[in-house]
Amino acid sequence: MDIRGGESSHRGTERGATAEFVHRPTVADFEEALRARARRTPAGRAQALMAPLLAAIAVGVFSALHDTAPPVLIVSLVLSVAVASWGTVRGLRTMARRMFSVVEPYGQFRTVADERGAVSNGERMSYTVDWAVFREYLETPGLSVLLGGDRAAGVAVLPKRGAQSAADVDRLRAILDRNLKRL
Known part of the structure; x- marks a missing residue:
């Protein structure tokens, strides 16, 4: 995973495919994620x-x-x-x-996910996260929500509205299914 651009060199293969999302987080995204966590x-x-x-x-x-x-x-x-x-x-x-x-404060994000994790580049910051940081995930109609383990209260929110193509949501779901437990 190249942290500068977030692109994987294996873009065309199933296991090497990437999913790209460009989004600006909102309060409603976090509310939806926390409600889903409370239910599931x-x-x-x-x-x-x-x-x-x-x-x-x-x-x-x-x-x-x-x-x-x-x-x-x-x-x-x-x-x-x-x-x-x-x-x-x-x-x-x-x-x-x-x-x-x-x-x-970090503005709009571009997130690229592949088999190793996700790279997010914001207007004012960048970070890389491995899937090992999270244990499970859940989906809502508008979000993919990544959840930390029992002792970690980590919640990551990836709005589906930011998908660069309809196939990116399916590719992300396949990547998450291979790396995390689905709730």
């Missing part, structure tokens, strides 16, 4: 369900200790779970804005 990974589901579950437990324990009337208990449970769920959604949006704020 055990860690994401635990993170999304923790606050509502703790709120329900706290109201239940408090109500049991203070001998609360059933209608008050039910209203309290509904309100506490609703507020905790709203807080979880707001938390995901805040996290997406923070993730975006890290990459936004």
Whole structure:
């Protein structure tokens, strides 16, 4: 993989094929990635369900200790779970804005992926990442989302709208299938 241009010398072969994307990240990309992670990974589901579950437990324990009337208990449970769920959604949006704020100064990216990893060249920075950094990936209608391992909270977002041709999305999917676990 040539880090200067991101091109592979094996462009025509199946295993040596590359996929090229040119994109400018958006907050919506990160929101979509975090929502997909919350739905499809055990860690994401635990993170999304923790606050509502703790709120329900706290109201239940408090109500049991203070001998609360059933209608008050039910209203309290509904309100506490609703507020905790709203807080979880707001938390995901805040996290997406923070993730975006890290990459936004770098402008538009050109990312080229091949069997060894991906090279991204931004307007103000460049980096290379090997597939070993990630353990699994998932797809949404608009994104390919790369996820780090159990102890790594790494999330990389590659918008499909940046594909230079329709075949690039399929080539990227084939590359990812050979190198990462699909969720």
